Amino acid sequence: MMRDAQIQEIVTRVLQTRLAARNFIDCEVKSEEDFDGESIIRVKARSRIPVEDAEERLGATMAIRDELRERGDDRYVFLNLGAPGDEPEQNEEERDEDFPKDARS
């Protein structure tokens, strides 16, 4: 398996091309253990113009996997594509008591 630093270089290069029209900004690569103990690669990338199409995200994911497979790393890649300003709503409160009444019917 490749090291995260090596993967980061490859992913950056792939996304610079794939997301050129989206004004790719940067990405962060991290190897993680999945629920079944297998290693997966999580990529968080940002572009100025958001990617909202699932096929575009899938295409970018597969392009990264193709590059990694050529180098002998066959792990799954989970790609999160964000844009500045849409970072996770970390302060969001759990308010299930406010769940709309009509949703219960």
Place this chain on the structure above:
Amino acid sequence: MTMAERLLALAEDMALRGAHSLTAKRRAVSTAYYAVFHEIASLCADEILPNENKRSIEFERVYRALEHSSLKNEFRKSPLATNAQLRPIGDLVAELQSERHKSDYLPTQHLYSVKACTELLKSANLAIRLLKRLSKQDRRTLAVSLLFKNRPL
């Protein structure tokens, strides 16, 4: 409307109505994974027992033969990993399955923004569309690969 389509519609409804709720978004993601899982189970059973009464014991047995645990592994191996139509489905399923585990089992914590939840639902929708587009031969390859072990000689 198939069960998979209903599950996906339910997931989208939960994500929309429960946008403010961490729990509702978790259930939406989990439901979206199950929508894809049932679409695959249905496809596999239809391929192995075409024209079978869907309420028969035999159909139910084949339908239930699909295992969650075999999905990730089989999609990483040939013939699924080398088939241009099947491989993308595997990439989508693997991610959704991983998120399903988080959604179902992790203690209360923030898992998804509205955007992240919506992206996963879109992935499930895409996976189902790709499954529906498969050729007869690819459906057969998928069903046999997922339901039957390839025992070494």
